[in-house]
Amino acid sequence: MAVKESSASKIKFKGVDALFGLSEEQECVREIPLDELDTFKNHPFKVFRDDKMEEMIESISEYGVLVPGIARPSNSGEKDYELVVGHRRKYACRELGLKTMPVIIRDMSDDEATVVMVDSNxxxxxxxxxxxxxxxxxxxxxxxxxxxxxxxxxxxxxxxxxxxxxxxxxxxxxxxxxxxxxxxxxxxxLSNYLLEFVDKNELPFTVAVDLSYLKSNEQSLLLAFIGTTKKMPNGSQAKKLKELSQQKELTGEDIEKILRGEAKVNYQKISFSEKQLQKYFPPDYKKEQIEKIIFQLLDSWKAQTEQRG
Incomplete structure (x- = not known):
């Protein structure tokens, strides 16, 4: 289904070469030792030996690396270069016992390198x-x-x-x-453990989005419940958890009640009309002042009740 053109598409954004001030004539491919190529910081794409990697290893074994990677000078001091594009190619080369791989070296800022890295993958x-x-x-x-x-x-x-x-x-x-x-x-x-459930298609995407609003300690409690019961929250339960988390700190008991489908733990909504409250407050009192006094009185009543109990 075609995506409706947004206002962002009308913005003129510089191309990669223009952004970096480079032309094809200025670029040159160099053979860089694999040990001198550091991994891009927080690289989000996983590199492992799957069927696609097997195909890449076979291709490089037969034809070599046909498309060079892209790297930039490293600021870490540990290695000479930081690999921006080509982590899978580097992995394949190492698996084949190769010591170097072809790389284009470019000077890039963190943001420029991030955009290139994401767009390439x-x-x-x-x-x-x-x-x-x-x-x-x-x-x-x-x-x-x-x-x-x-x-x-x-x-x-x-x-x-x-x-x-x-x-x-x-x-x-x-x-x-x-x-x-x-x-x-x-x-x-989301916590890494909950996100792993999403990657494995054990936790639906829309459910996971609602759960992402839970605080980290609340996610830990949820994870403990899942580990014990092997029960994943459904869409309506995730929404209830999100809503209750925004009202108060979730407890393990709250989570268990919602996920076991027991009695609702959402607070009852109680409202008063302006007419009902008029006789208790001066006419010039604002809403905020009325609410403050009501809660002060409730706090006082609660303290007296606890003392008697």
């Missing part, structure tokens, strides 16, 4: 939810920071609009809606 097939989530978040954060640059004409834009622009830009470039991008980014607030 995001269209791969069968990416995990976690890979997309962290990749989208990294690019979103990079574009949001680049929005402060005067050459992108966004220096005067309000922070809220910068966030919207960045989310729209990420969505436009990967064929997703802005709301979908935001939901993926929410997954990065």
């Amino acid at each position: 995001i269209q791969r097939e069968n990416l995990l939810y976690s890979e997309k989530a962290f990749a989208y978040r990294m690019k979103y954060e990079a574009l949001k920071r680049q929005g402060r640059r005067t050459d992108l004409t966004l220096v005067q834009v309000e922070p809220k609009l910068k966030k919207r622009w960045a989310a729209e830009m990420v969505g436009t470039e990967v064929g997703e809606t802005m709301s979908t991008i935001k939901r993926y980014i929410r997954l990065t607030y």
